[in-house]
Amino acid sequence: MSKLDANERWKSKMLLTDHVEQYERKEEEKTTGSKMLTNDEREMIRDLILLPHIDTMVGKSLKEIEHSGNVLKRAYLMAGQAIQRRIMRDTYQLQKELKQRNIKFFADEQDEFISYHKIFCRGYQERFGLTRDVMRTEISLRLTKYTAELGEALRNILNNVIKK
Template identity: 75%
Template sequence: MSKLDGNERWKTKMLLTDHVDQYDQKNKDQGAGSKMLTNDEREMIRDLILLPHIDTMVGKSMRDLDHSSSILKRAFVLAGESIQRRIMQDTYRLQKELKQRNVRFIADEQDEFVIYHKVFCRGYQDRFGMTRDVMRTEISLRLTKYTAELGDTLKEHLK
């Protein structure tokens, strides 16, 4: 807070718009530099934790298809590869975004029902935990989303 904040006398003085913009930008940057995790960052961390699990599940499903005698085996494998590409794109995007925000995390410990990660955010350390049930639900939702996106892409190409 500067000496001019709260001083009503300075409101009537003429200021260049550049100075006002600089002052507003400085205050905005200080607010964005908060050491606490935002909800968006928590969601990014959650997604970045879940994406490797989803990739593993899709890979296992594709390996199971290799031993299948289904006539649509090749189509299912191509769909799985497409979903894996999308998972990798999302992983790289999230890693880049978190790195820009100076947020990183490492696996911490596993309880019977909860998996914890240590989160380092702009000099602040936090603990992020997810239960296995939440992970299963989120993985299911994310796989449904990827499958729906793939279906939409196929429908667009068929038109």
């Protein structure tokens, strides 16, 4: 409901048909969504592009830890596997959300410094590029976030055990 609908004075005014159509189009866009990508959707696509890279990095680290003679090897492996499960869960949720929004993307080409993807969004096509520096930064931030979440979960578990 708009401000004009609630205002009784506007009901008696005459509107040009162009204005009525424009008003109805705006209302329709609000309910169905626009056809162009939103910033949230771009972030979702970016994350979905980065998550397989993060999973690969964590997997390589886990293989290195398996072959090491570290005393805390088992704890590191469990932490890495928990992070990998979280990555898989996030990947699945993002894929599901993008599918519901009718958004698909494919790797297009890769230059030395930029990775391009084609995005098909509700009938429109767009090209999305990520530089290596941005990818490294975002991967680092995401890994830090996963590690912090795991640390917080462990802290909560330990606090509950100590209280008992």
